[in-house]
Amino acid sequence: xxxxxxxxxxxxxxxxxxxxxxxxxxxxxxxxxxxxxxxxxxxxxxxxxxxxxxxxxxxxxxxxxxxxxxxxxxxxxxxxxxxxxxxxxxxxxxxxxxxxxxxxxxxxxxxxxxxxxxxxxxxxxxxxxxxxxxxxxxxxxxxxxxxxxxxxxxxxxxxxxxxxxxxxxxxxxxxxxxxxxxxxxxxxxxxxxxxxxxxxxxxxxxxxxxxxxxxxxxxxxxxxxxxxxxxxxxxxxxxxxxxxxxxxxxxxxxxxxxxxxxxxxxxxxxxxxxxxxxxxxxxxxxxxxxxxxxxxxxxxxxxxxxxxxxxxxxxxxxxxxxxxxxxxxxxxxxxxxxxxxxxxxxxxxxxxxxxxxxxxxxxxxxxxxxxxxxxxxxxxxxxxxxxxxxxxxxxxxxxxxxxxxxxxxxxxxxxxxxxxxxxxxxxxxxxxxxxxxxxxxxxxxxxxxxxxxxxxxxxxxxxxxxxxxxxxxxxxxxxxxxxxxxxxxxxxxxxxxxxxxxxxxxxxxxxxxxxxxxxxxxxxxxxxxxxxxxxxxxxxxxxxxxxxxxxxxxxxxxxxxxxxxxxxxxxxxxxxxxxxxxxxxxxxxxxxxxxxxxxxxxxxxxxxxxxxxxxxxxxxxxxxxxxxxxxxxxxxxxxxxxxxxxxxxxxxxxxxxxxxxxxxxxxxxxxxxxxxxxxxxxxxxxxxxxxxxxxxxxxxxxxxxxxxxxxxxxxxxxxxxxxxxxxxxxxxxxxxxxxxxxxxxxxxxxxxxxxxxxxxxxxxxxxx
Ligand code: NOJ
Numbered sequence: 102x103x104x105x106x107x108x109x110x111x112x113x114x115x116x117x118x119x120x121x122x123x124x125x126x127x128x129x130x131x132x133x134x135x136x137x138x139x140x141x142x143x144x145x146x147x148x149x150x151x152x153x154x155x156x157x158x159x160x161x162x163x164x165x166x167x168x169x170x171x172x173x174x175x176x177x178x179x180x181x182x183x184x185x186x187x188x189x190x191x192x193x194x195x196x197x198x199x200x201x202x203x204x205x206x207x208x209x210x211x212x213x214x215x216x217x218x219x220x221x222x223x224x225x226x227x228x229x230x231x232x233x234x235x236x237x238x239x240x241x242x243x244x245x246x247x248x249x250x251x252x253x254x255x256x257x258x259x260x261x262x263x264x265x266x267x268x269x270x271x272x273x274x275x276x277x278x279x280x281x282x283x284x285x286x287x288x289x290x291x292x293x294x295x296x297x298x299x300x301x302x303x304x305x306x307x308x309x310x311x312x313x314x315x316x317x318x319x320x321x322x323x324x325x326x327x328x329x330x331x332x333x334x335x336x337x338x339x340x341x342x343x344x345x346x347x348x349x350x351x352x353x354x355x356x357x358x359x360x361x362x363x364x365x366x367x368x369x370x371x372x373x374x375x376x377x378x379x380x381x382x383x384x385x386x387x388x389x390x391x392x393x394x395x396x397x398x399x400x401x402x403x404x405x406x407x408x409x410x411x412x413x414x415x416x417x418x419x420x421x422x423x424x425x426x427x428x429x430x431x432x433x434x435x436x437x438x439x440x441x442x443x444x445x446x447x448x449x450x451x452x453x454x455x456x457x458x459x460x461x462x463x464x465x466x467x468x469x470x471x472x473x474x475x476x477x478x479x480x481x482x483x484x485x486x487x488x489x490x491x492x493x494x495x496x497x498x499x500x501x502x503x504x505x506x507x508x509x510x511x512x513x514x515x516x517x518x519x520x521x522x523x524x525x526x527x528x529x530x531x532x533x534x535x536x537x538x539x540x541x542x543x544x545x546x547x548x549x550x551x552x553x554x555x556x557x558x559x560x561x562x563x564x565x566x567x568x569x570x571x572x573x574x575x576x577x578x579x580x581x582x583x584x585x586x587x588x589x590x591x592x593x594x595x596x597x598x599x600x601x602x603x604x605x606x607x608x609x610x611x612x613x614x615x616x617x618x619x620x621x622x623x624x625x626x627x628x629x630x631x632x633x634x635x636x637x638x639x640x641x642x643x644x645x646x647x648x649x650x651x652x653x654x655x656x657x658x659x660x661x662x663x664x665x666x667x668x669x670x671x672x673x674x675x676x677x678x679x680x681x682x683x684x685x686x687x688x689x690x691x692x693x694x695x696x697x698x699x700x701x702x703x704x705x706x707x708x709x710x711x712x713x714x715x716x717x718x719x720x721x722x723x724x725x726x727x728x729x730x731x732x733x734x735x736x737x738x739x740x741x742x743x744x745x746x747x748x749x750x751x752x753x754x755x756x757x758x759x760x761x762x763x764x765x766x767x768x769x770x771x772x773x774x775x776x777x778x779x780x781x782x783x784x785x786x787x788x789x790x791x792x793x794x795x796x797x798x799x800x801x802x803x804x805x806x807x808x809x810x811x812x813x814x815x816x817x818x819x820x821x822x823x824x825x826x827x828x829x830x831x832x833x834x835x836x837x838x839x840x841x842x843x844x845x846x847x848x849x850x851x852x853x854x855x856x857x858x859x860x861x862x863x864x865x866x867x868x869x
Pocket of ligand 1: 227271324403404625
């Protein structure tokens with residue numbers, strides 16, 4: 102540390118601690134203490150800001166990607182040398198994609214020991230479903246409807262990532278999507294805003310814990326603000342054209358839930374919304390997020406999204422793009438280099454108010470203080486902890502637990518499942534059955550290839566049966582480590598025959614088919630949603646010789662599998678389940694774990710139905726009587742309804758719903774109580790997600806035919822009955838109007854309760 106900087110730092114700290122000592126004398130109550138903690142942070146930020154030059158403040162708003170060898174010789178030329186130089190000058194507030202204690206220490210040391218003020222970096226990384234040990238992809242976790250488990254999974258992800266020096270994750274993605282063509286549905290919680298809000302809350306709390314300054318917690322980031330999940334025709338980065346009612350009632354609520362859960366950062370999005378790129382959208386970032394919702398963390402741009410405003414046709418050039426972004430409320434520039442290059446000029450020219458720079462820098466510094474980085478910038482950098490925590494048994498156990506909970510049983514005709522444990526000849530078919538990389542799914546930067554337990558390995562843990570494997574067909578040809586190099590095998594059937602012979606001799610065939618882990622995720626949109634390549638043909642060829650097929654699906658999005666649904670007796674939705682994938686699948690197939698997952702997204706019958714979702718509007722022509730009537734809202738060539746609805750999933754046991762009761766005492770206590778009896782009518786213990794939907798029959802803004810407004814995960818022994826009580830308050834019964842105001846309107850409601858969005862029981866009540 103140079104001497105000048107050292108003295109300056111000491112002065113700042115003395116000032117701050119004088120302030121702390123004065124206030125601490127007066128403290129008596131706990132609430133006063135937490136206020137004072139906040140005040141102290143604000144004071145510390147103010148003291149620091151008062152020492153900073155304009156360029157240093159802008160530096161806090163600059164984030165660089167860290168793909169260069171900071172531990173080796175300093176790069177001499179080009180962009181990397183410039184980045185390195187900026188880092189030493191204090192013109193970098195954050196880096197992403199630097200990971201591992203050694204590398205993070207190297208950059209942190211430069212920030213803390215070589216810059217004038219020694220302000221530590223905040224280190225970001227896409228910890229989307231784990232760091233090195235992966236849990237299921239987020240849509241799979243969402244299928245558990247188990248909020249405690251989802252929170253735990255985020256907690257373990259934070260623990261592992263923080264042990265690798267990371268203190269900020271770009272998660273959770275809370276984008277609602279109704280379009281399975283969009284590859285990033287794998288990264289979200291599905292199509293429903295109510296479930297989306299609950300899961301957003303669980304994930305934020307899991308990552309951040311109650312104490313952000315603990316070395317096991319990391320700051321979370323609600324992304325992508327906003328409407329990224331509504332990319333037209335499911336093509337990633339495409340324009341979103343979302344009506345006001347959908348924006349207020351479907352898109353924004355999970356972001357608001359994340360904010361209410363205390364999320365410390367937001368990321369804006371690549372898409373434009375109603376003609377304005379989200380990165381330059383003042384209405385979203387300043388008016389809604391920072392003013393209406395009073396969010397006091399910071400907003401990071403998406404990768405290069407400030408520059409992209411030029412291609413969008415919104416900014417004239419880089420200088421203009423920086424001006425638009427900062428004025429709209431984007432606080433940190435991820436990899437556009439435009440803030441660091443243009444902002445000081447823009448301030449001097451009077452095009453950007455200095456108060457926006459102060460505000461943005463304050464927000465970034467605030468989060469750094471909350472993380473405890475100023476107390477100890479090296480707090481995440483402990484080599485022993487890194488060795489102990491990453492890949493620990495505890496994290497593997499948690500990943501297995503989450504993986505089992507994420508599996509959805511879609512069909513089980515004649516109870517083909519669970520499999521018998523003894524004396525069976527089992528044929529295992531499909532390239533994905535032996536794949537140890539694909540189950541890791543997309544967003545697995547820190548995970549090593551070939552580290553997932555394959556289905557084949559999982560099944561081989563059960564020694565009582567004879568297992569024979571035949572690949573049948575590849576999903577992909579080529580190098581699998583690079584997503585862009587996934588090539589679908591559309592021609593090669595040379596291994597079909599071997600697979601057919603294997604199937605012929607088996608009692609049961611387990612076919613593992615679907616998408617490779619890199620066929621969903623960012624930039625992986627699809628126009629076809631069937632089994633990629635020749636897998637459908639393989640399935641039909643095997644079916645001809647053996648009908649006892651258990652189809653295990655691996656996929657990052659809903660698929661169109663009508664033929665399989667008609668013909669294959671057992672279908673298991675196993676997504677991409679992460680490191681422990683094969684063990685989880687085997688335990689479910691053998692009945693050691695009774696599946697209880699429910700779909701967080703509708704499965705369409707064909708692509709033509711997309712976007713398809715359960716909470717649609719009724720229209721003026723929902724149906725017309727008589728068989729030959731044409732003029733109603735339908736297709737000529739396909740049913741309106743999905744293959745599998747939102748909320749659907751079976752179990753090895755069965756459940757009966759009865760005795761639905763709705764109290765209508767809303768006027769007195771502003772609550773409606775809904776109770777239902779749930780009985781386990783099968784032979785084994787099992788869990789069921791009891792789902793409560795409402796329909797507001799008429800309103801000033803029309804409401805969907807059903808809206809999820811409550812659920813409970815219930816475990817029952819055979820023959821056991823439990824009464825489940827769920828409560829509706831104004832929060833569940835109201836909606837946002839087109840001015841964004843929340844309304845609760847009187848009138849008639851239907852209440853629906855059951856084990857999916859195709860509910861079994863209903864009642865009416867009037868809100869007086
Ligand atoms: C682009 C993605 O859209 C975003 O979700 C991610 O966090 C950043 N890249 C950083 O990797």
